[in-house]
Amino acid sequence: MTVPHFHRxxxxxxxxxxxxxxxxxxxxxxxxxxxxxALESEADSILLDLEDxxxxxxxxxxxxxxxxxxxxxxxxxxxxxxxGTEHWKKDVQxxxxxxxxxxxxxATTEHPDQVTRTAMMLAAGTPVIALxxxxxGMLNVVDIARAPGTFRLAFGxxxxxxxxxxxxxxxxxxxxxxxxxxxSRAGELPxxxxxxxxxxxxxxxxxxxxxxxxxxxxxKLLLDPRQAETINLTLAPSDEEIQWAQEMLNEAGGGNVPxxxxxxxxxxxxxxxxxxxxxxxxxxx
Numbered sequence: 001m002t003v004p005h006f007h008r009x010x011x012x013x014x015x016x017x018x019x020x021x022x023x024x025x026x027x028x029x030x031x032x033x034x035x036x037x038a039l040e041s042e043a044d045s046i047l048l049d050l051e052d053x054x055x056x057x058x059x060x061x062x063x064x065x066x067x068x069x070x071x072x073x074x075x076x077x078x079x080x081x082x083x084g085t086e087h088w089k090k091d092v093q094x095x096x097x098x099x100x101x102x103x104x105x106x107a108t109t110e111h112p113d114q115v116t117r118t119a120m121m122l123a124a125g126t127p128v129i130a131l132x133x134x135x136x137g138m139l140n141v142v143d144i145a146r147a148p149g150t151f152r153l154a155f156g157x158x159x160x161x162x163x164x165x166x167x168x169x170x171x172x173x174x175x176x177x178x179x180x181x182x183x184s185r186a187g188e189l190p191x192x193x194x195x196x197x198x199x200x201x202x203x204x205x206x207x208x209x210x211x212x213x214x215x216x217x218x219x220k221l222l223l224d225p226r227q228a229e230t231i232n233l234t235l236a237p238s239d240e241e242i243q244w245a246q247e248m249l250n251e252a253g254g255g256n257v258p259x260x261x262x263x264x265x266x267x268x269x270x271x272x273x274x275x276x277x278x279x280x281x282x283x284x285x
Contacts, residue, residue: 006074037225130154133159191217
């Protein structure tokens, strides 16, 4: 196999994964042109998919291919198969110590030991995103968030709905989203990653992103790189939030702010908005 050279979007490559907003799933079986386009896209993080996005009969060949790519010119995350399957074992064995691996997403995480064992099978310090997509996983989500090795939580909306019978209505999914946010806070993790909005663009996609942010989630899975810029914009601090943070921090620097009971929480929020805006390149001096 001749290994091509892949270039990653420089802005996205420099962004810490803890604040990645867009997580683009790309089939590990995709052709080189598709993978190259994903890496150049505005998606903050790239997930090469060895699970649902990769046909059963192509998993072995696709695994071998992405290991070669990650060992040479590419850096990316990989979604691996569910623990307990033969493909999970092959995935972690093949990815252990691979140079360009940024971390893995573990499909159908239901128990904390699944994360810990996965992390132990990979190079020390490899972050694991626990994908919660079943009723059992949701009931155990706090313990999963606190498990050694867990880096972030993610919501597998489609499989969760199939497992539970819950509808796609945002109200019906509010409980699950809130549980992921509370568990992330209890586990001292970054905000969780919401599921994808398949086939949504423009205003429809922005509306779905607002459901994400209103629950406290800070990232979103996507299947189409054309959605990345809209999601990045909607999940970043707004112009109004940035202006408020600037004013709050300027007043705090001048020492003339009334110190009532709400002052410290508001100041902490302003500092968080400031940090995110600078990280995303939105801060105006």
